[in-house]
Amino acid sequence: MQVEFWADVICPWCYIGKARFEQALAGFEHRAEITVVHRAFELDPGRATVEPVQEMLAAKFGPRAGEMEDSVAQLARDAGLEYRLDREVGNTFDVHRLLHLAGERGLQQEVLNAVLHANFAEARSLFTVESLSEIAAEAGLDPADVKAVLDDPAAYADEVRADEKRARDLGVTGxxxxxxxxxLAVAGAQPAELFEKALNQAWEA
Known part of the structure; x- marks a missing residue:
């Protein structure tokens, strides 16, 4: 059974939701027969600059930003995740292109996990060629393949856009x-128990 997981790599709710889903999957009787596929979604596709996440949140939410981020950080820790507040936000299109390369190489989940860990647990940049290449190579991608993709803006661009078009067609807004x-669809970073129920429902349908 295939599970498609639309996410953006800078989205904290995706980071938390993925951990909760994986907790549910770990206890699922038929987990060996489940294939999880990452689907691209950009929270801010028009973004052309890189900035500290705290500045972005302050501009968007004002005085509430710090309290909101602290609350998300606690939820991440409750899910067993490390969560740094000194991260960056930027355009994630290139990351999604590399995740499609990783999918072709059978390494998509490994690269996705490495990217999420680098961003949220280590506050490493996803927005320079050097840093992104390092992270991808550490997860097992051939550095020559990574360079070829990042040097060619058209590489896997259609695949990323196809993911995003399908999300729009499904009415996905977050x-x-x-x-x-x-x-069967599940929206949001739901508790592991709800993901477990959805896995069982989909399997039995």
Whole structure:
């Protein structure tokens, strides 16, 4: 059974939601027969600059930003995740292109996990060629393949846009968004128990 997981790599709710889903999957009787596929979603596709996440949140939410981020950080820790507040935000299109390369190489989840850990747990930049290349190579991608993709703006661009078009067609306006067996959808970073229930429902349908 295929599970499609729409997410952006700078989205804290996707980071938390993925951990909760994986907790549910770990206890699922048929987990060996589940294939999880990352689908691209950009929270801010028009973004052309890189800035500290705290500055972005302050501009968007004002005085509430710090309290909101502290609350998300606690939820991340509750899910067993490390969560740094000194991260950056930027355009994630290139990261999603590399995740499609990783999918072709059978390393998509490994690279996705490495990217999420680098961003949220280590506050490493995803927005320079050097840093992104390092992270991808550490996860097992061939550095020559990574360079070829990052040097060619058209590489896997259509695949990323196809993911995003499908999300629009499904009416997705936020992430994470999970589609199980093309028949059941779960929106948001739901508790592991709800993901477990969805896995069972989709399997039995």
């Amino acid at each position: 992430v994470p968004f999970v589609v199980l067996d093309n028949r």
